[in-house]
Amino acid sequence: MDNEADVIPVRQASPLRCAPVVNPRITRSREALLNAARELLLQGGPDAITVDAVAARSGVAKSTLYRHWATRDELVVDLFDHIKPPMIELDPSLPVVDALRLFGRQLAATVGDPEWQCMTPALLLMKLHQNNFAEIETRMQEQQRAALDAVLQRGIDEGVLRADATSDTSFTLLIGPFIMASLLGVVTVDDAFADAVTDHFIEGHRARAVV
Amino acid sequence: MDNEADVIPVRQASPLRCAPVVNPRITRSREALLNAARELLLQGGPDAITVDAVAARSGVAKSTLYRHWATRDELVVDLFDHIKPPMIELDPSLPVVDALRLFGRQLAATVGDPEWQCMTPALLLMKLHQNNFAEIETRMQEQQRAALDAVLQRGIDEGVLRADATSDTSFTLLIGPFIMASLLGVVTVDDAFADAVTDHFIEGHRARAVV
């Protein structure tokens, strides 16, 4: 007698037993797959992330891949959520101008990374034509934005910066040159460039003497 | 006896008789195909440009498509070379500041166009992983750059701008905010935004009184 409870094929997005103690083999195969997918993305773009290629490169069987993610798209979403750049921390004890300069240099290092340069156009493109990626990219921004705004607000409070320094337009004025320099490659994104951009921003937003 | 001259199957990149007077049907089918490819690019990204889809949408037969381009990739290259934004002209009779403001507004209109917003990430991505697209994108830049530099140089000569206004870094400072605003969409790219960016650039590059 066929008991249906034995037959249901566990179709799901494969939670794979996220039990209190995880089987080490699970994380091993998962990270091997993600790492292979990342390498393929860097080398050949998003289209290079095929299930066969990921399985072959990672040394993990394709069947195991589908035990981690139900579809190939879920793997890609997971990948982009996994390799997004680390938050840039801002030291509140530093003077505002120095904190901004440090932020600029760290931002330059982030966007100057080839991984970022390759990931960003892919993310922008998928954000346009797929629905799963819009939130990933916005989350990435908002985190950076919040940390930056805190420092800028401190500069406003201390009378160093104008009151509009935290506006969207000002945010674009500061970050935009980094983005462009990295994506288009017209100029190398090094510390000197970072300082130039940051200083240009600060000068343009310096609080004038009372009128 | 098989005369080889009769057998060679015209395999080439299909020049299609670019005779003194072109057959109007050639340009008609060609532009119908390019237009369909453009629409597909806007709607679904580069991957949506399939030969079958282009043929179906344009109403032109697939065999005719291959009479214009030897491969699908050649069509895509031709497309990106065809829809690149028009040069922004700069009136030399205007005062430098006004000319720059006008340039900013025109640039805002260009990069604010959905077609540009969709084409650019695709172009950046293909530039990374294919060889045919690197030159297209650089040509696009250099043209704009030359026209802009002419105005900036005039500003330097007239004593309005600092001597480094035509440097790569300064170029990035002016254009970067436009690029970022358009690609990431944090702020709407309108005339007000353009004026803010342009004025910020001018203020940061204004020639100081002699020290």
Place this chain on the structure above:
DNA sequence: GATGAACGCTACGATACGGTATCGTTGTGT
């Protein structure tokens, strides 16, 4: 109106890819 280039139609082949299914093997936790 005759000629031939350009075109439309359609079927086909080859390949790549996403995803499924099966079954034997390994190794982890008890």
Place this chain on the structure above:
DNA sequence: ACACAACGATACCGTATCGTAGCGTTCATC
């Protein structure tokens, strides 16, 4: 040592896509 979850290998199916081939049709030009 034992049970079972996780894994590996492989074959397979359906489909999408690029590109080719053949042949009949239309239309611009002389």
